[in-house]
Amino acid sequence: MVTKKLYFQTPRLLAELYAGDEALLATVEEALGVTVVTRDDWIELSGEDEPVATGETFLQILETGRRNGLRITKGDFRNTLQAVVEGHAEELKVAFSDQLRIQLKRKSVVPKTINQKRYLEAIRDHDIVFGIGPAGTGKTYLAVAAALEALLNGTVEKVILTRPAVEAGEALGFLPGDFNEKIRPYLQPLFDAIFDMLGSADSERLMGDPRENRPGKIEIAPLAYMRGRTLSDSFVILDEAQNTTPEQMMMALTRLGNGSRMVITGDKTQVDLPRHKYSGLKEAEKVLSQVDGIAFHYLDGRDVVRNPLVQKIIQAYEKYEAKTGAHSPRELRRD
Numbered sequence: 242m243v244t245k246k247l248y249f250q251t252p253r254l255l256a257e258l259y260a261g262d263e264a265l266l267a268t269v270e271e272a273l274g275v276t277v278v279t280r281d282d283w284i285e286l287s288g289e290d291e292p293v294a295t296g297e298t299f300l301q302i303l304e305t306g307r308r309n310g311l312r313i314t315k316g317d318f319r320n321t322l323q324a325v326v327e328g329h330a331e332e333l334k335v336a337f338s339d340q341l342r343i344q345l346k347r348k349s350v351v352p353k354t355i356n357q358k359r360y361l362e363a364i365r366d367h368d369i370v371f372g373i374g375p376a377g378t379g380k381t382y383l384a385v386a387a388a389l390e391a392l393l394n395g396t397v398e399k400v401i402l403t404r405p406a407v408e409a410g411e412a413l414g415f416l417p418g419d420f421n422e423k424i425r426p427y428l429q430p431l432f433d434a435i436f437d438m439l440g441s442a443d444s445e446r447l448m449g450d451p452r453e454n455r456p457g458k459i460e461i462a463p464l465a466y467m468r469g470r471t472l473s474d475s476f477v478i479l480d481e482a483q484n485t486t487p488e489q490m491m492m493a494l495t496r497l498g499n500g501s502r503m504v505i506t507g508d509k510t511q512v513d514l515p516r517h518k519y520s521g522l523k524e525a526e527k528v529l530s531q532v533d534g535i536a537f538h539y540l541d542g543r544d545v546v547r548n549p550l551v552q553k554i555i556q557a558y559e560k561y562e563a564k565t566g567a568h569s570p571r572e573l574r575r576d
Contacts, residue, residue: 242287242289243288244285245285246284246285247297247300248282249282249284249304250282255282255283257307257313258304258313258318259318260318263279265318265319266279266284268318268322269296272322272326273292273293273295273299273326274289275287275288275289275293275296276288277296284300295326295330298325298330299321299322299325299330302325302337303317305337305338306321306353309351310351311351312349320353320545327543333355335358336353336354336357336358341358341362343386343390344390345390345438346393347437347438347439347440347443348437348438350438352379352383353379353544354543354544356378356538356540357379357383357540357544359538360379360380360538360540361383361387363536363538364383364384364387364502364504367535368501368503368534369494369502369504369505369536370505370535370536371506371507371522371526371529371535371537371538372504372505372507372540373506373537373538373540374541374544375508375541375545376511378540378541378545381431381478385431385438385478387476387504388400388476389435389439392447392459396476397474397502398458398474399458399459399475400458400460400475400477400478401467401472401477401478402462402478402480403462403463403464403467403477403479403480403493404428404431404463404464404479404482404484405463405464405465405481405482405484405489406464428462428463431461435447435459447459448460448461464489467492467493467496468492471498472498472501473500473501474499474500475500476503476504477493477496477502478506479493479504479506481506482505482507482521482525483509483511484507484513484520485520486514486519487519487524487525488521490521491521507522509522509523542556542559
């Protein structure tokens with residue numbers, strides 16, 4: 242049995258590691274088989290040599306992330322602990338040190354896994370990037386953060402966020418209101434990300450108001466409204482790209498003008514197109530994977546930064562798909 246006591250500059254800085262919730266420390270005890278005690282500016286781990294060393298590594302990784310701008314949430318705590326237990330401590334050290342940090346007015350956005358870090362690096366190094374992975378891996382959120390950073394520092398003049406208006410397995414029927422009110426349900430995740438990063442006042446100012454003939458520097462529109470345009474000096478994000486047809490995907494890609502960049506995000510397991518239509522994202526992956534200047538980046542269940550239960554759900558589906566040979570939840574329902 243060994244005991245390791247770690248000291249911090251202030252009790253507040255220590256509390257930030259566990260999101261101010263000491264109940265989370267019980268999850269460390271359960272996961273590692275150690276005893277955790279904290280008082281004032283110190284935290285103590287007691288138990289067998291290896292579990293205590295693992296617990297120390299876990300806390301050091303969190304501290305590195307905190308110093309580099311990561312505001313640790315309860316989900317971050319649980320996800321990081323799970324990753325360390327599963328043997329991914331070295332990847333996390335790389336991800337949390339020498340951090341890629343996007344500083345926006347309201348908050349800092351930092352990658353929380355090594356895959357997310359490499360995804361942001363790809364966005365900075367390539368004109369066109371495909372971010373492919375399951376729900377909750379941050380592919381859209383990080384792309385929006387990179388786009389807003391480019392807009393605010395003057396790298397681009399406009400941010401254009403678009404996605405196909407395809408219903409996710411249920412008919413919404415008639416939607417009341419003007420054009421903007423009708424399309425908002427389809428585009429709400431993009432609005433949410435912008436408001437979270439910039440706050441309501443700056444978001445509304447940058448998005449303008451078409452009803453008042455006041456154009457903004459952030460445009461959010463259905464994919465169909467991109468046809469015939471040339472998007473120059475812009476940062477374009479095509480979200481939910483698995484729901485594009487091959488024709489729509491080619492149309493979107495060929496809108497790119499001079500001085501522009503594009504990020505295409507999608508989840509190949511959540512295609513909501515009619516059965517007889519093929520996903521443009523899947524076709525683009527086959528056609529463009531060897532084209533210079535285009536990067537394909539893949540995220541997986543380990544990159545999920547939502548509720549840790551989401552990661553378990555994704556892993557369960559992946560396990561069942563491997564067993565049955567199905568490639569999507571839609572195919573699973575055929576059994």
